[in-house]
Each structure stands twice: as structure tokens, then as C-alpha cells.
Amino acid sequence: MSKITIGMFAHVDAGKTTFAEQLLYYTNSIRERGRVDHKDAYLDAHTIEKARGITIFADQAVMSYKGTTYYLIDTPGHVDFSPEMERAVRVMDYAILIISAVEGIQGHTETVWQLLHKHNVPTFFFINKTDRTGADADRVIEDIRLHLTADVCPLTGSLKDGVVGEALMESMAERDEHLLDQFIAGTRDHAYWLSSLQAMIRSRRLFPCASGSALQDVGVSEFLDQLHTATTVDYDEQAPFGGRIYKIRHDSNGVRMTFIKALSGTLKVRDELCYPANEVQLCEKVTRLLIVNGNKSQPVEQVTAGDLFAVTGLTAAEAGQGLGLFSDRLVYEMVPTLKSKVIFDNQLNVKEVLKAFRILDAEDPSLNVVWEESLQEIHIHVMGVIQLEVLEQIVRDRFRLDVSFGNPEILYKETIQSAVNGYGHFEPLKHYAEVHLRLEPGERGSGMEFMNACHANDLTIGHQNLIRTHLFERDHHGILTGMPVTDIKVTLLTGAAHNEHTHGGDFREATFRALRQGLEKARNVLLEPYYHFKIKVELDDMGRVLSDIQKASGRFEPPQTTDTHAVITGQVPVATFMNYSTELASFTHGRGSIQLVFGGYDLCHNEQEVIERKGYRKDADPLYTSSSIFCAKGHGYTVAWDEAEAKMHLL
Structure with a gap:
């Protein structure tokens, strides 16, 4: 069948x-x-x-x-x-x-x-x-x-x-x-x-x-x-099992259910599934298999290629992830461009609220739930206002928690426009790590890329891998607004450890300091999200639309016109255009249409204004410092970023 x-x-x-x-x-x-x-x-x-x-x-x-x-x-x-x-x-x-x-x-x-x-x-x-x-x-x-x-x-x-x-x-x-x-x-x-x-x-x-x-x-x-x-399909039931996760849900008892499409082979209850999680390969047994139909589910003993089903027993697998024969992950085309703060009564236990949002984050990874320790705030990423209204009700219905959300703010990012070397040293008493990084501008949309030019004779492979892990374990704050750093190529040049005094966490400290010290020396720029837009209006409305796009700091291609209509395409900042669909519907009396698709990040059209509004103090960020720590006469002492390079042990 x-x-x-x-x-x-x-x-x-x-x-x-x-x-x-x-x-x-x-x-x-x-x-x-x-x-x-x-x-x-x-x-x-x-x-x-x-x-x-x-x-x-x-x-x-x-x-x-x-x-x-x-x-x-x-x-x-x-x-x-x-x-x-x-x-x-x-x-x-x-x-x-x-x-x-x-x-x-x-x-x-x-x-x-x-x-x-x-x-x-x-x-x-x-x-x-x-x-x-x-x-x-x-x-x-x-x-x-x-x-x-x-x-x-x-x-x-x-x-x-x-x-x-x-x-x-x-x-x-x-x-x-x-x-x-x-x-x-x-x-x-x-x-x-x-x-x-x-x-x-x-x-x-x-x-x-x-x-x-x-x-x-x-x-x-x-x-x-x-x-x-x-319609026809061609699935191989005889091949080893392979599948892809398309949804994570939790049942009324809080049990995590992983929804999978079987793309090859057969899967039975008590079979083991292996997948990458947090930089390690995790293998877990499938405890239940369920065929889900609407709001009903039927337990089964096995599923085969082509089936759509849910399993229990997987604790860390992510939506969009491949399993078995398939190891790829989903790279999202639809990316949230807004950030909002979760607002709740201070009588509520913050750990309970955060736990609820961690569950929602597992079900929808695009939420990218962040706990801002220094502010004692929970922040989430969202697509729009309707999503916030729905989330408010979901949290109330599922977790019995009354929350609201702050006004959505644009998600900015930061990058560099010049190549620099960054140096980090961490040597309080009985600790030791030094890291040298090369930071170069990356292609727009490339995120953070890692290259390794460090020889194993200088630093063990284990420590080199540790540095790479720390670079990718979280978003790193830029120095203009504290927003995430992106589109940077990071090359590990060299590093040093101590046979006795290097402990867990030392390379994290040295790596973060090296990255930050490099940012201090680079030419930093602010990036903002852009829409690719396609607007169709009657010819009489074309002039108004072109004027609006220019006022919104957007760019457009030469319009395509017929006897009655014009189609205009281009790029425009999300910040200036996120509410334009309502305005367009108003002055075209509902006859105009607009398509807005996330078009990546590019240079911010009002950088200085945003920097001043954010008011980020780079020297007061509790998570990041560009200074290094050295040791002399049994005591650690701090050296500012612009003086630290001269004191590095490997230079």
C-alpha cells in the first residue's frame, strides 16, 4: 500500500x-x-x-x-x-x-x-x-x-x-x-x-x-x-531507517512527543535512534510509536517508510533535524525579525515562567528564547503581533501563567568591515589559557564561520575543538549595541595551555576575550533585517508607492507595467515597512497587494540613531570583557584590551 x-x-x-x-x-x-x-x-x-x-x-x-x-x-x-x-x-x-x-x-x-x-x-x-x-x-x-x-x-x-x-x-x-x-x-x-x-x-x-x-x-x-x-511515491522499506523530525509537541501530561516522517526503512518500539545533540551523538530508545489522526492517536508496534508518526523517548532531538540515514538540519527561510520581552507579575516564580518558554522553544525553535541574566528578563523572537497574542493565550491555557509581552523591537545584528587579530589571555591563580584569533568580514548571510590554522604541536586537538565549541555555543554580543555578531570568518591562529593549571572554562574565558578584543580593534557596523517586497497596484497608485519606498529607505527595480497595473519589487528595511500593508490597503481601497519576505540583513539605514537609542555600554556587559587576566607574584591582575596584546605569551 x-x-x-x-x-x-x-x-x-x-x-x-x-x-x-x-x-x-x-x-x-x-x-x-x-x-x-x-x-x-x-x-x-x-x-x-x-x-x-x-x-x-x-x-x-x-x-x-x-x-x-x-x-x-x-x-x-x-x-x-x-x-x-x-x-x-x-x-x-x-x-x-x-x-x-x-x-x-x-x-x-x-x-x-x-x-x-x-x-x-x-x-x-x-x-x-x-x-x-x-x-x-x-x-x-x-x-x-x-x-x-x-x-x-x-x-x-x-x-x-x-x-x-x-x-x-x-x-x-x-x-x-x-x-x-x-x-x-x-x-x-x-x-x-x-x-x-x-x-x-x-x-x-x-x-x-x-x-x-x-x-x-x-x-x-x-x-x-x-x-x-x-501521484506516486518510491520509498525503500528495506533500507536502514532514516527520517526527519517536523514537529515537537508535549501531551497533556508534559510528555515530549517527537513527530517524524519515515523516509526509509522500518522503525519498531524499543529500537534505538541516534542523533547529534549539543556537540555529542545521543542514542535513545523509542518507548512508544503513535499514528496521529487529528486529536486522536493510535499506538503501533512499528512504522515503515512513508509513515507520518510520533515517538516518545527522544529527549533532545530538534524540529527540522534528520535521523538515522539523514543527518542534515533545516536552515530556515522564514526568520523572525522582531524581539519581545516577556512581562509577568513579580510574584510568579521566574524559573516556572522560563521552564514554560523552554518547552515552547523546543516546539518552535524560531522563538529562540533567551534568558538575560543581567536584566533578569526573558526575551523571545517572533514574526509579528498576532503570534504574540496567540502565545499569550497558549501560556495561559497550557501553563496557567498570566504573561504579556513588550512592544516588539527590531532584531539588529553587528559585523565587522576590517580584518584584525584578537588576543585573549586568562590566568588567574592556578588557571591558564591563551587564544589568538583572526577575525575577517564574512559574506552577508554567512553567520559565523570557523577555520583552523593552529598546529597540533602548539595546542592539542582537544583544546582546539574546545575553542571552536565555545565560539558556537551562543550568540556573541557586538560592541555597538550588544546585538549578536554575525557574518564573521574566525580563524584559530594559535593557543596555549598549561599541563597542571588549565581547567574547564579557561578556554571559554580566553576565547571570548580574544573575540571581544578583536572587535574592539575592528571597524564595526550595525545590520538590520530587510524585506524583499513585491507590490502590485493600479497605475494611478504607482507614484505614491515609489515615493513611500524611498521615504522608507528602500530600493526598487524598474516597475513592470501593463495597461492597468504596475508590479514593483525591491528591498526595504523591516523597521520602516512592517506596517505598510495596512497603509497600502487603505489608499488603494483594498485593490493593491503586497508580498513581504525576509530578505536577509544589510547595513542599517539609521545606525547612529539606533546605537544611541540602545544605549549599550560595552564596558559594563557582565557576559563579555575585552580585557585579559595575567598572573604575577601569585595574584591575577587585569590588563585592558589595548595593552593586553603586548603581554601575550605567544607573541
Whole structure:
């Protein structure tokens, strides 16, 4: 029996959850169709989802159709919950992208499309709400051709009972020379054309498109049959086990559940799974295996390639991580650009609050929960205000804690624009470590890179590895605002230890001091997050938009225009544009559309203003100092960064 994972995607209010309800009904997975507005949808079962009428969590359902098991993942449609969606994308065999026949392609639609393209997920389009006033499926197909892919292909009347119709054959032949020869030669072997269609969809050379109304039950059963006919998978159950984690959750008793897609082999209860965690290889036994369907779960003894399931017994595995044959990790495309402080009554135990947020951090690593020891504050990273509102309710419902959040602030970063050497020495009485680093500017978006030019004769391999570990164990504060340092290439030049006096933590101290001392000498610059934007407006509104972009310190490409509309693309700081969608909707009377996607970090447009506002005192950071400690006559003494280099033992 084939097992196929299907992902459901859409902009908010395109009818995705209603469409999913119809699929579940037609496969006898549910007895009655639910509706979002009636708050009884099978997949939007969480209290928060029912209250808000939107999908927040990537939940799954299981359905069977004509001998095939389908795992259906309903993904969030709001941009604030994009990281949840992105984790789920990695385990999908196929995707269904639902677009409203009235509103057409919207900002989040294009974001989803780019994500599916990046991860090579074969995609079906369903144009929904064709029963509504103003619906125009043909116009939406043309927009798909223009803005998403020229390889969209209508399915209506072209694929039934395994028979590929002439119109579909012709569309396939237009995209493949061999198929063109077969079409001209009159080859009409149904099996041949069907297997060719399946191969073209799987390789993303063709994107089938159907239309109808999920609410009125028009076109959904036909689409289900076409989906079943046109999809195939090829998993190897005989290979060693390999899988990928797409979600972490905790049940009502606090038990950690790790949700996995099996990509190869077989996994049984009590089997051991090994994975990297905190720089070591951790091996743990699977204590339970569960097939999860909506809010129900069924224990099983084993799972095989293609299955979507949850396990208990893994204590430190992370969402986005590969297991077994797969050791890669997810590098997020959807990155939070805002930071917010957790506010709570001082009568609450801070350890309890932090524990709750550590659990949420395991479930959504993009939160990047940070405990600021010096401020006694908890900070989190978020996508937007809606996410904060939802988090507030989650913390109240799950942990019985009343919290709120400070106004979201932009997440700045720092880097250098000149190459320098940094030196750190740590030698209080009966301790010893010295580290020399070369700091060079890295490529934008590269993070921190490590290279090693230290010879084993100068410093043992163990100590060299320790220095590398300390460099990557946390974000390091820059000296302009205390924000994380990024896009730096760090080379270990040399170092020194003492046979008797070097203890645990000495190399951490020396490494941090060397990094900081180098930053003191370098030319430091502040970076801010940018959006890649795509704005579509009527020609009359183009001038206003271009002016707004310039005022927001953005850059734009020459607009693409038709007789009636203009499409403008470019880059703009998040800080100046995060609320622009509301402004655009106002002056275009809802006729303008905007897509905002995180476009990485670049030079801050108002660096000095931000530095002054942050008021960071580099000499008063309790976690970092650029000074070194030396020892003389049995006592340690501090040497300032600008004098320490001359006293280094290895120079």
C-alpha cells in the first residue's frame, strides 16, 4: 500500500480548511463535514484556532482512498506562523496550493510558492470559491502563469479513470520533445501517458490545476480522484531507517512527543535512534510509536517508510533535524525579525515562567528564547503581533501563567568591515589559557564561520575543538549595541595551555576575550533585517508607492507595467515597512497587494540613531570583557584590551 504525505497551503481565508474537510469526508475519515466559521473543523481542533478561525498549528489527518494511505498536513495560512509551515514542508511528497477565485494570488500565496519551489515539492493548484460573486478562475490561471509558473495546466475534463485526455497530452507534449514525437506519431497508450504525466508532476515540470467550491462541494471529489491518479511515491522499506523530525509537541501530561516522517526503512518500539545533540551523538530508545489522526492517536508496534508518526523517548532531538540515514538540519527561510520581552507579575516564580518558554522553544525553535541574566528578563523572537497574542493565550491555557509581552523591537545584528587579530589571555591563580584569533568580514548571510590554522604541536586537538565549541555555543554580543555578531570568518591562529593549571572554562574565558578584543580593534557596523517586497497596484497608485519606498529607505527595480497595473519589487528595511500593508490597503481601497519576505540583513539605514537609542555600554556587559587576566607574584591582575596584546605569551 502506497503512503503519500500531502500538504495543504493557502493565504488566509482562501478556504483551505473547508477543502480539507471535504477530502476527509469523501475518504470516510469523518462522518460530517466541519466548517471554520462553525468552529467544528476536524483539523482546526485547538481552542485558539476555533476562536480565531485560522490555522495556527500544522496538524495532520490520515485518510485512505482506493488502496492508498494519505497523510494530510494542514499548514498555517498566516505569515506569523510561517516557521511552523516551513518545518512541515520538508516532509511532504506533494502539496495542494489553494487560491481564492475572487481574491486570486495574494502575498502569502507567493511566499508559499517560493518555499515549495526551494524544497522541490510537486504542487497541485485548486482555485476555490468559484461560486462567489466576482469569481474568475480563468483570470487566476493567467495570474498563476504570470506570477508563479508558466507550467500550470488545467485538469478539468482531461484526467478521468486513469485516462489522460487530448488537451492534457498536448500540454505535456509542449514541454517534452520525446512526448511531442509520440503525440504526433499518434501514440495513445493510456498507461504510457499516465506514467509520463506522473513523472512530469513529480519532477515539477507540470503543475495541475483544478477549480470548484469547497463550501458548496463542487469539484472536490473529482480533484481527489485526479490527485490519486497523478501521484506516486518510491520509498525503500528495506533500507536502514532514516527520517526527519517536523514537529515537537508535549501531551497533556508534559510528555515530549517527537513527530517524524519515515523516509526509509522500518522503525519498531524499543529500537534505538541516534542523533547529534549539543556537540555529542545521543542514542535513545523509542518507548512508544503513535499514528496521529487529528486529536486522536493510535499506538503501533512499528512504522515503515512513508509513515507520518510520533515517538516518545527522544529527549533532545530538534524540529527540522534528520535521523538515522539523514543527518542534515533545516536552515530556515522564514526568520523572525522582531524581539519581545516577556512581562509577568513579580510574584510568579521566574524559573516556572522560563521552564514554560523552554518547552515552547523546543516546539518552535524560531522563538529562540533567551534568558538575560543581567536584566533578569526573558526575551523571545517572533514574526509579528498576532503570534504574540496567540502565545499569550497558549501560556495561559497550557501553563496557567498570566504573561504579556513588550512592544516588539527590531532584531539588529553587528559585523565587522576590517580584518584584525584578537588576543585573549586568562590566568588567574592556578588557571591558564591563551587564544589568538583572526577575525575577517564574512559574506552577508554567512553567520559565523570557523577555520583552523593552529598546529597540533602548539595546542592539542582537544583544546582546539574546545575553542571552536565555545565560539558556537551562543550568540556573541557586538560592541555597538550588544546585538549578536554575525557574518564573521574566525580563524584559530594559535593557543596555549598549561599541563597542571588549565581547567574547564579557561578556554571559554580566553576565547571570548580574544573575540571581544578583536572587535574592539575592528571597524564595526550595525545590520538590520530587510524585506524583499513585491507590490502590485493600479497605475494611478504607482507614484505614491515609489515615493513611500524611498521615504522608507528602500530600493526598487524598474516597475513592470501593463495597461492597468504596475508590479514593483525591491528591498526595504523591516523597521520602516512592517506596517505598510495596512497603509497600502487603505489608499488603494483594498485593490493593491503586497508580498513581504525576509530578505536577509544589510547595513542599517539609521545606525547612529539606533546605537544611541540602545544605549549599550560595552564596558559594563557582565557576559563579555575585552580585557585579559595575567598572573604575577601569585595574584591575577587585569590588563585592558589595548595593552593586553603586548603581554601575550605567544607573541
